[in-house]
Amino acid sequence: xxxxxxxxxxxxxxxxxxxxxxxxxxxxxxxxxxxxxxxxxxxxxxxxxxxxxxxxxxxxxxxxxxxxxxxxxxxxxxxxxxxxxxxxxxxxxxxxxxxxxxxxxxxxxxxxxxxxxxxxxxxxxxxxxxxxxxxxxxxxxxxxxxxxxxxxxxxxxxxxxxxxxxxxxxxxxxxxxxxxxxxxxxxxxxxxxxxxxxxxxxxxxxxxxxxxxxxxxxxxxxxx
Numbered sequence: 183x184x185x186x187x188x189x190x191x192x193x194x195x196x197x198x199x200x201x202x203x204x205x206x207x208x209x210x211x212x213x214x215x216x217x218x219x220x221x222x223x224x225x226x227x228x229x230x231x232x233x234x235x236x237x238x239x240x241x242x243x244x245x246x247x248x249x250x251x252x253x254x255x256x257x258x259x260x261x262x263x264x265x266x267x268x269x270x271x272x273x274x275x276x277x278x279x280x281x282x283x284x285x286x287x288x289x290x291x292x293x294x295x296x297x298x299x300x301x302x303x304x305x306x307x308x309x310x311x312x313x314x315x316x317x318x319x320x321x322x323x324x325x326x327x328x329x330x331x332x333x334x335x336x337x338x339x340x341x342x343x344x345x346x347x348x349x350x351x352x353x354x355x356x357x358x359x360x361x362x363x364x365x366x367x368x369x370x371x372x373x374x375x376x377x378x379x380x381x382x383x384x385x386x387x388x389x390x391x392x393x394x395x396x397x398x399x400x401x402x403x404x405x406x
Contacts, residue, residue, distance in 0.1 A: 209292045209402075212298040231395065239289065241291050245276065255272055340384060
């Protein structure tokens with residue numbers, strides 16, 4: 183995963199919970215994309231719209247998680263540990279996070295995650311490429327496969343890396359991943375993953391937030 187996100191985390195649960203002896207089958211949706219793609223904003227909007235329109239629990243979570251393991255990931259990023267060490271911390275955090283996701287799904291929730299294992303494949307795959315070459319992504323898949331739940335859909339928000347960098351220009355702090363050359367490699371890996379995995383839904387993120395949100399909501403509602 184990477185820092186893979188802006189290295190902030192949040193977890194929200196809607197208050198409307200369906201009261202049933204047997205809860206409906208849970209659904210798991212993930213939002214991915216390079217920095218600046220708008221996935222965190224879109225994930226929040228989708229959460230708000232689903233919460234308002236559906237009579238069942240909706241959970242918004244993210245990675246790195248809000249646990250002490252997620253704190254370790256954020257600390258590793260600040261302190262500049264090696265890409266291999268940071269990768270292993272991301273996987274440890276994900277293993278713990280996945281158990282929480284599993285429980286929500288067993289209780290019939292719709293779970294939305296702002297980043298999940300594809301972020302590690304893309305970001306750490308790019309970070310480890312100077313050391314492992316083209317084998318980096320395959321190594322990361324082998325680490326993640328035993329600890330993840332495969333999402334019902336992964337929404338990959340695509341924008342040119344140059345556009346992502348422009349959108350990030352107002353940030354006071356930049357992460358080490360927010361460099362256009364690095365993001366080009368991340369974008370390439372994401373696109374390769376989308377070609378390989380039929381659960382990926384590629385979204386043109388150059389439109390407005392409302393347009394992107396609407397497209398994703400339609401896809402989710404057709405899948406529930």
